[in-house]
Amino acid sequence: MRQLCKGNVAIVKGAVLAGCRAFYGYPITPASEIAEYAALLIPEVGGTFLQAESEVSAINMVYGASSAGMRVMSASSGPGLSLMQEGISYIAGSELPCVLVDVVRGGPGLGNIAPEQSDYFSMVKGGGHGCYRNLVLAPASVQEMFDLTVLAFDLADRYRNPVVIMTDGFVGQMMEPLDIKMRNIEQPAKDWAVKGTAETRKNLITSIFLETDVLEAHVNKLEAKYQLAQELETRCDEYLTEDADVLLVGFGIVSRVLRSTVDQLRAQGLKAGLFRPITLWPFPSRELCKTAQHVKSVMVVELNTGMMVQDVKLALNGTVPVEFYGRTGGNVPAAEEVTAQVFARMSALV
Amino acid sequence: MNGYEVIHEKSPAFYDRYLRKDELQQQTHYCPGCGHGIVHKLIAEALTDLGLQDRTILVSPVGCSVFAYYYFDVGNVQVAHGRAPAAATALKRSRPESIVISYQGDGDLAAIGTAEIVHAANRGENICVFFVNNSVYGMTGGQMAPTSLIGEVTTTSPWGRRASNEGLPLHVCELLAALETPTYIERVALNDMKNIMKAKRAVKKALQIQKDGGGFSLVEILSPCPTIMKMDPVVARNWVGETLVKAFPLGVFRDRRPELPPGPKIPVKTVAEALEVEESAPEIASPRRHHTRDLTLKIAGFGGQGILLMGQLLAEMALREQMEVSWLPSYGPEMRSGSAHCHVSLSHERIGSPLITQPEVLIAMNELSLHKFAASVVSGGLILYNHTELPVGFSAPQARVVCVPASEIADRLGSAKVANVVMLAALLEETECLPAESAISVLETVVKNPRLLELNRQAMKAGRDYVDTEIEVGAVSQPDGYSY
Structure with missing residues (x-):
């Protein structure tokens, strides 16, 4: 049964279906709606919602709940995620699963509350200290806000690692049909957790390893997980790429704009296609290379000054020319604007 | 020692040997006298x-x-x-x-x-x-x-x-x-x-x-x-x-134990109830029951005029007609009587950008929005303006411009709040993008108060009647701009 649902609400609904019964957060525009809706829904299904005194506390509450074996989440925006970075590093270092939502706003500093994709580096490349990765998912529709949240809890448990849903105010505020298929979601037993029981008494959650060789072994163990994730977890979506000469690449809300751009370009005789990474980490490099094999050029569009474009260039490794178009400050380009940009660069692109 | 109980054994709450330590596993790492x-x-x-x-x-x-x-x-x-x-x-x-x-x-x-x-x-x-x-x-x-x-x-x-x-x-x-x-x-x-x-x-x-x-x-x-x-x-x-x-x-x-005031009781819900999913709801057999058409709209006016709600009603109607739909609001810091607008896409295909910069229809609920957005309407598009007449000197040669005094009609019905519903009815009558029955059925679910529901029904009728009786077909500011 389809229901009209807001993106931010769909995230909370996905979390409830996934068995998340713990939410610790701190208000920040444009992510507050997620906390507000969690405050309503999570206690109704028997869970804990707590508004912490800061994002610093919130992420350490997430650490605590995850240590106890709960499916737990928090949601914030850039400034709040910056405060959480230490805690995220501890969570990854202690191999704890959790789901975090970053409804990206304009930055740096206080910036504004309009949509940007400028947290790409801080979420995708880490941001906290040490050798760790976040798995990062980038939904582009309300249905995906729901589906990818369910997936995020699954991935977090499977890899015992933070999973970030990186979205923006547009996808968060947008209403679209949401189709919820009710199902029972099995959670893993988590026999590593500290639950205050005789069975889990010997368990220890920590990220401190004093001996250099012991820490290196731990870092290598984490790295092995990340290698596995790169092998198994890349996800992407394509639109009209089979015969494309120009391949547009964008994620999240931008990919929606680019879909319209592809239609406009094709209507004007240019064979364009869209490649949309769904996982920003692991980045779908293999898939991109395969798709880009027969294109003449690639154009990356982002709501930042050029972040994912670096991963695109790394993946393509000079095989195809890569152009970039970015908007910031909360400006989301219209499809027509991107179309004009493509035509303006025709000489470079085709 | 007098008056003290001497304990000779290590508490079982300690490990016997400290195996998590690398060396000296029978003593702690604490300094003497710590x-x-x-x-x-x-x-x-x-x-x-x-x-x-x-x-x-x-x-x-x-x-x-x-x-x-x-x-x-x-x-x-x-x-x-x-x-x-x-x-x-x-x-x-x-x-x-x-x-x-x-x-x-x-x-x-x-x-x-x-x-x-x-x-x-x-x-x-x-x-x-x-x-x-x-x-x-x-x-x-x-x-x-x-x-x-x-x-x-x-x-x-x-x-x-x-x-x-x-x-x-x-x-x-x-x-x-x-x-x-x-x-x-x-x-x-x-x-x-x-x-x-x-x-x-x-x-x-x-x-x-x-x-x-x-x-x-x-x-x-x-x-x-x-x-x-x-x-x-x-x-x-x-x-x-x-x-x-x-x-x-x-x-x-x-x-002392604190005396805390008792809190409210939190309702208990099943997961399906919390997710607003009716587990036994029958799948709709016929996917499209009425004539519907693709449309992109921008709805704009003052905050408080029900701008966002009008878009949501439209989106909900399209959803019930098994269409694809997107609704995107303008959003900003909480502010009173600022301007508000939303974008709505109704489509039989998967929707690309929910951001509509060149709408087929503009609903301008105030003069400011009319001036601000009229030029963005596509050639052959439609502008519905909430007034009896256009402002002096205004022109939008590329579009059909229809004046519907929705606020005035709503005032006559007894509540300025239903101006958005009057305008919604006018839109449906003018464009036939969605059936009016669908609007009524959505209003029946959204408006719980029977008196208000009746008012909304009257608003629907008044909006429709106004377009039927007062608006001439093809009455465009520039005749070749009319494509409906």
Whole structure:
């Protein structure tokens, strides 16, 4: 049964279906709606919602709940995620699963509350200290806000690692049909957790390893997980790429704009296609290379000054020319604007 | 010894051998004369006495006691500097049957973690905090603590702590005792046997309170740090008794269960109810029941005119007609009577950009929106304007412009609030993008109050009738702009 649902609400609904019964957060525009809706829904299904005194506390509450074996989440925006970075590093270092939502706003500093994709580096490349990765998912529709949240809890448990849903105010505020298929979601037993029981008494959650060789072994163990994730977890979506000469690449809300751009370009005789990474980490490099094999050029569009474009260039490794178009400050380009940009660069692109 | 019970065995709440240590697995890493060993012993013995070992989760901090998990045979969680009360909060709430101990030093609790301890205490979390105050940072090599005494020489207060530069020593018990919610707060010291026995009773009492669900306890333990103080262990212990105790008076600062007002009852829902999914809802057999058409719209006006709601009603109608739909609002800091607009896409195909910069239809609920957005309407598009006539000098040659005085009609019906529904009806009548029955059925679900529902029905009828009777087909500002 389809229901009209807001993106931010769909995230909370996905979390409830996934068995998340713990939410610790701190208000920040444009992510507050997620906390507000969690405050309503999570206690109704028997869970804990707590508004912490800061994002610093919130992420350490997430650490605590995850240590106890709960499916737990928090949601914030850039400034709040910056405060959480230490805690995220501890969570990854202690191999704890959790789901975090970053409804990206304009930055740096206080910036504004309009949509940007400028947290790409801080979420995708880490941001906290040490050798760790976040798995990062980038939904582009309300249905995906729901589906990818369910997936995020699954991935977090499977890899015992933070999973970030990186979205923006547009996808968060947008209403679209949401189709919820009710199902029972099995959670893993988590026999590593500290639950205050005789069975889990010997368990220890920590990220401190004093001996250099012991820490290196731990870092290598984490790295092995990340290698596995790169092998198994890349996800992407394509639109009209089979015969494309120009391949547009964008994620999240931008990919929606680019879909319209592809239609406009094709209507004007240019064979364009869209490649949309769904996982920003692991980045779908293999898939991109395969798709880009027969294109003449690639154009990356982002709501930042050029972040994912670096991963695109790394993946393509000079095989195809890569152009970039970015908007910031909360400006989301219209499809027509991107179309004009493509035509303006025709000489470079085709 | 007279008056004291001598315990000859190590508490079973300790590991027999400290296998998590790399070497010297039969002794702790604490320096000779350090207070941590005594505090560990008091906690372990209390856990054994109260039968709590299996249920206990010990949260160890950053500081000398970071390795408390080497020793305690309980569930162990090691956390970031200062955040133990936050982690302990969530551990306890996740596992209410567990006994959660937050073990912290003075830098951890009284400097970097001040927010966490104050708020955990203020929430009355049912946890025990054991706060070891030795007036200096031990693990990092003797820097100043928030509890360092005036004149105390440390590596970061080489001339002694100065009140003018670093303020006065922070009194945590006194600070937290200003809150209503904590149950038990006491400061004890490890300077002599008598005080150690008092400390033992305090630790046990705190754990008993948690066992009974009694709320937040904090025991501050004044403790010697001979190594950093460069003192003989006995001298360091005497320094605690003679100097530290004078700056931090011992005693009970709180010992009563707080009287908290009862909270509201939270409704219990199944997952399906929470997700608003009717598990038994039949799948709709015929996908499209009525004639519908693709359309992109921008709806604009003042906040409070029901602009966003009008878009949502339209989106809900399209959803029920099995169309694809997107609704995107303008959003900003909460502000009254600012301008508001939303974008709506109705489509039989998957929708690309939800951001509509060149709409086929503009609904302008005020003059400002008309001027601002009219030029963006596509050639052959439609503008519905909430007024009897167009402003002097206005023109939008590319579009058909229709004036519908929705607010005036709504006022006549008795409520300005239904102007948006009047306009919605006019839109449906003018464009036939969706059936009017669909609007009625959506309104029936959204509007629960029967009187208001009746008003909305009248608004629907009035909007439709106005277009039927007052608007001429093809009455365009520029005839070739009409494509409907």
